[in-house]
Amino acid sequence: MSRDKFDVIVVGGGASGMMAAIQASSRGKKVLLLEKNQRLGEKLRISGGGRCNITNEEYDVRAFLSHYKQAEDFLYSPFSQFGIVNTFVFFESLGLPLIVQARNRAFPDTQKAIDVCNALIACLKKNSVTIKTNCDVKKVNHAGGKVISVETPQGLFFAESFILSTGGVSHPETGSTGDGFRWLKNLGHIVKDPTPTIVPLAVEEEWVKSLAGVSLSFMKITFYLEGKRQFSKTGKVLFTHFGLSGPLILNSAGDVSELLQNGIVTATIDAYPDTNLADCDKKVVNLFNSMKNNELKTAFKELVPAGTARGIQAILPEIDFSKKVHSITRDERRKIVNTLKALPITITGLMGNDRAVAADGGVILTEVDTKTMRSKILSNLYLTGDLLHINRPSGGYSLQLCWTTGFVAGNSV
Numbered sequence: 001m002s003r004d005k006f007d008v009i010v011v012g013g014g015a016s017g018m019m020a021a022i023q024a025s026s027r028g029k030k031v032l033l034l035e036k037n038q039r040l041g042e043k044l045r046i047s048g049g050g051r052c053n054i055t056n057e058e059y060d061v062r063a064f065l066s067h068y069k070q071a072e073d074f075l076y077s078p079f080s081q082f083g084i085v086n087t088f089v090f091f092e093s094l095g096l097p098l099i100v101q102a103r104n105r106a107f108p109d110t111q112k113a114i115d116v117c118n119a120l121i122a123c124l125k126k127n128s129v130t131i132k133t134n135c136d137v138k139k140v141n142h143a144g145g146k147v148i149s150v151e152t153p154q155g156l157f158f159a160e161s162f163i164l165s166t167g168g169v170s171h172p173e174t175g176s177t178g179d180g181f182r183w184l185k186n187l188g189h190i191v192k193d194p195t196p197t198i199v200p201l202a203v204e205e206e207w208v209k210s211l212a213g214v215s216l217s218f219m220k221i222t223f224y225l226e227g228k229r230q231f232s233k234t235g236k237v238l239f240t241h242f243g244l245s246g247p248l249i250l251n252s253a254g255d256v257s258e259l260l261q262n263g264i265v266t267a268t269i270d271a272y273p274d275t276n277l278a279d280c281d282k283k284v285v286n287l288f289n290s291m292k293n294n295e296l297k298t299a300f301k302e303l304v305p306a307g308t309a310r311g312i313q314a315i316l317p318e319i320d321f322s323k324k325v326h327s328i329t330r331d332e333r334r335k336i337v338n339t340l341k342a343l344p345i346t347i348t349g350l351m352g353n354d355r356a357v358a359a360d361g362g363v364i365l366t367e368v369d370t371k372t373m374r375s376k377i378l379s380n381l382y383l384t385g386d387l388l389h390i391n392r393p394s395g396g397y398s399l400q401l402c403w404t405t406g407f408v409a410g411n412s413v
C-alpha cells in the first residue's frame with residue numbers, strides 16, 4: 001500500500017488528464033498522475049494525422065460553442081475560465097506557438113503532435129507532478145459520497161480529490177477502453193453508451209475500395225435516404241480499403257448515422273462540383289474532338305483526377321474503353337458525363353470505435369457541475385475530456401474540450 005497521501009490523483013494521462021495535472025500542480029497541489037500505458041498521451045500522439053489539431057481559432061465564444069450543439073450552455077462557464085485565447089497563450093508559454101491553417105484549425109508551429117505531448121510532459125515534470133506509468137487503475141473506492149482511493153496492481157493510492165480523465169472508447173489501442181464509463185456507472189452516474197460520431201463510412205462498391213489511398217481535395221458528396229436527396233457537402237474525400245474517410249466524410253458521419261436508422265442510404269460524388277451537367281458535357285465533347293484517334297481509356301485519364309481512371313471505369317462495364325474516341329456514341333458519352341457528375345455509392349454503415357476519431361457517450365452533463373467539472377454524485381470527484389457526453393465536429397473541437405475541462409478541473413480541486 002502506498003503511504004504517500006496526495007492532494008490530487010489524476011487517473012489517465014491523455015490530453016485532458018495532463019492539462020488537469022498541470023493546472024492543479026501550478027496551484028501548489030501535490031499531484032499524482034496514473035497512466036496504464038507505458039507512456040503518456042498515446043492518443044494525442046496520433047491526433048490530427050500526427051500533426052495535432054490543437055484547437056480552432058474562433059474568438060467569438062458563442063459562435064465557437066454553437067459547434068457543441070446541446071452542450072453549448074453547459075460549456076459557457078468553463079470556456080469563460082479557459083477559452084481559445086488561453087489555449088494559444090498556454091502553448092506559447094510552453095515554447096510551442098500555434099499556427100492557423102485552413103478552416104481555422106490551429107496546429108503546433110512544428111506540425112508535430114509529439115511536440116505537444118513532450119511540451120506537456122516537460123511542464124508536468126517542471127511542476128513536480130508524480131507520474132506513474134504502467135499503472136492500470138482497477139477500481140475506484142468510495143464511501144460517504146466521496147472517493148477514498150484508487151486500486152492498482154502497484155497498490156492503493158489515496159488523495160483529497162480525484163480527477164478522472166480516462167477518455168472514451170475510440171481507438172482503444174491508445175488505452176481508452178471505457179474503464180471510466182464502467183466505474184462511473186457503478187458509482188451511480190448515468191453514462192450514455194458511446195456511438196462513434198466522427199468516423200469513416202463503410203461502403204459496398206468495389207470501385208471505391210480499389211482507389212484506397214487516393215485523396216481528392218474538391219469533391220461534392222450528396223447523401224440520399226431511400227433515393228430522396230438529404231444533404232450535400234463539398235471538400236476532401238479519402239478513399240480507403242473499406243470505404244470513405246477524410247474531413248468531409250468524418251463530419252458527415254453523425255448525420256449519416258441518423259439516416260441509416262431510417263432506411264437505405266446512398267450517395268453520389270460529383271467530380272465536377274463547379275460545372276453543371278451541360279458544361280461538363282461540352283468539356284467532354286471538346287476533349288473527345290481533340291483526342292479523336294486516341295483510345296477512350298487515354299482520353300478518360302484527362303477527365304478524372306489522377307489515379308482514379310481505372311476505378312471509375314469499373315462503374316461503366318458496358319463501355320469498351322479500348323475503343324477509339326471517334327467511335328464513342330452520343331449515349332456512351334452521356335453515360336460517362338452523368339457518371340462523372342454522380343459517382344454511385346451505397347453506404348453500408350459507420351466504421352466502429354476502432355477507427356473513430358471521436359465517439360459521443362459519457363456522463364450526462366446534468367450530473368456535472370458546469371463551473372468546476374465536479375461530479376454531482378461524489379463531492380471530491382472531477383471529470384474531464386472524452387468522459388463527458390458532448391457531441392462535436394472534427395477541427396480541433398475535441399482537444400479544446402480537453403484543455404478547457406482539464407484546466408477547470410485542475411483549477412477547482
Ligand SMILES: Cc1cc2nc3c(=O)[nH]c(=O)nc-3n(C[C@H](O)[C@H](O)[C@H](O)COP(=O)(O)OP(=O)(O)OC[C@H]3O[C@@H](n4cnc5c(N)ncnc54)[C@H](O)[C@@H]3O)c2cc1C
Pocket residue numbers: 011012013014015016017034035036037040041042043044046047048049052053054055135136137138165166167168170171174175176177179180356357358384385386387395396397398399400402
Ligand atoms: C486518430 C485520432 C485523431 C484525432 N485527432 C484530433 C485532432 O486533431 N484534434 C482534436 O481536437 N481531436 C482529435 N481527436 C480526438 C482527441 O484526440 C480526443 O478527444 C482526446 O485525446 C481525448 O482526451 P482525453 O484526455 O479525454 O482521453 P484520452 O486521450 O483517451 O486519454 C485517456 C488516458 O487514460 C488512460 N487510461 C484509461 N483507463 C485507464 C486506467 N484504468 N488506468 C490508468 N489509465 C487509464 C489511457 O491509457 C489514456 O492514456 C483524435 C482522435 C483520434 C482517435
